[in-house]
Amino acid sequence: MRVLLLGSTGRVGARLLPALLAHGHTVVVYMRNADRLPKEYLRRGTTVVEGCATNTAAIKSAILRNECGAVVNTAGRASILGTNRNFADIFTAVTSAAVEVQQERRSPLRCWLLSGWPILDNPKTGLPLLTYLRTHSTHRINYDRIRHISTSQAAWSLFCASNMLPRTASINIAPKPGIAMHSLESVADQPPQWTDSLFHLPLIGPHLNVAAQIQSYFSPLEDCMDFIAEDLKEGLNSQWIGQRVGVKAKEEWDVGPWSWMNSLSDGTTWGGAVWKGVGNER
Ligand SMILES: NC(=O)c1ccc[n+]([C@@H]2O[C@H](COP(=O)([O-])OP(=O)(O)OC[C@H]3O[C@@H](n4cnc5c(N)ncnc54)[C@H](OP(=O)(O)O)[C@@H]3O)[C@@H](O)[C@H]2O)c1
Numbered sequence: 001m002r003v004l005l006l007g008s009t010g011r012v013g014a015r016l017l018p019a020l021l022a023h024g025h026t027v028v029v030y031m032r033n034a035d036r037l038p039k040e041y042l043r044r045g046t047t048v049v050e051g052c053a054t055n056t057a058a059i060k061s062a063i064l065r066n067e068c069g070a071v072v073n074t075a076g077r078a079s080i081l082g083t084n085r086n087f088a089d090i091f092t093a094v095t096s097a098a099v100e101v102q103q104e105r106r107s108p109l110r111c112w113l114l115s116g117w118p119i120l121d122n123p124k125t126g127l128p129l130l131t132y133l134r135t136h137s138t139h140r141i142n143y144d145r146i147r148h149i150s151t152s153q154a155a156w157s158l159f160c161a162s163n164m165l166p167r168t169a170s171i172n173i174a175p176k177p178g179i180a181m182h183s184l185e186s187v188a189d190q191p192p193q194w195t196d197s198l199f200h201l202p203l204i205g206p207h208l209n210v211a212a213q214i215q216s217y218f219s220p221l222e223d224c225m226d227f228i229a230e231d232l233k234e235g236l237n238s239q240w241i242g243q244r245v246g247v248k249a250k251e252e253w254d255v256g257p258w259s260w261m262n263s264l265s266d267g268t269t270w271g272g273a274v275w276k277g278v279g280n281e282r
Pocket of ligand 1: 007012013032033051052053054075076077114116117161162163165
């Protein structure tokens with residue numbers, strides 16, 4: 001499938017790009033500065049469109065001109081506290097472009113949109129996890145927008161991982177496809193492997209239940225990207241259309257006591273990773 005990818009310079013998008021190629025997709029990257037794309041990707045047939053991710057008309061044009069059958073948004077990022085307006089504007093622009101593409105083509109565009117765990121429902125109460133731990137509120141704003149868009153207008157799925165940590169510091173330009181199948185558990189609209197621990201404590205129990213578990217909610221970043229790339233092959237037959245998709249590593253993953261801090265640190269060269277290796281020059 002031809003896929004328009006937004007956010008390919010980011011932590012998530014930089015790992016999604018090689019995963020898409022490994023699964024046989026043709027990728028059009030939409031980015032603010034085309035010079036930032038490692039040259040290796042151009043040699044592998046990746047097309048670049050320069051533009052801002054808040055520009056609906058430019059995104060729509062990139063999809064139509066390049067005959068993309070899908071869009072994946074990894075651009076923007078939800079702040080832990082407060083609202084990130086840029087991310088909400090990006091989400092609105094991408095979803096508006098998708099709906100406008102449908103109006104032109106008379107067929108919905110497949111859309112994977114990066115979201116987060118707070119909009120998943122607590123399996124015990126049915127209320128969003130955000131009710132108990134008020135973080136990453138931009139994901140809620142984005143979900144409130146997308147749930148009013150029918151899947152006949154845009155064939156959307158929201159990817160709702162908690163903390164995605166890379167398995168390797170450097171980005172593998174030719175990852176092995178199929179890793180997600182073995183390592184990730186995925187559930188529609190709820191977090192997988194959720195337990196009722198601490199829930200029964202009076203008053204603060206439901207809040208502690210979320211706070212205690214979310215700290216151990218890790219997924220390997222490469223495996224998450226493999227999941228999306230694999231699912232895109234299903235096109236409009238994907239089982240995840242119209243759903244929030246919760247994921248978690250099947251096995252306990254020893255990431256060390258403070259490894260979640262890694263996701264907050266920066267030092268970005270490309271996607272928060274060390275960019276190295278033969279033929280990987282930028
Ligand atoms: N990382 C995690 O563990 C994690 C966990 C759960 C959910 N998520 C979600 O995954 C998504 C991606 O996160 P991330 O960690 O990859 O974020 P990130 O490293 O901060 O990357 C953000 C990307 O967005 C691009 N961008 C921002 N504003 C833009 C604009 N106006 N026009 C074009 N591009 C723009 C940036 O491009 P430039 O290089 O041009 O700035 C960059 O490529 C977010 O929705 C985040 O909330 C991440």
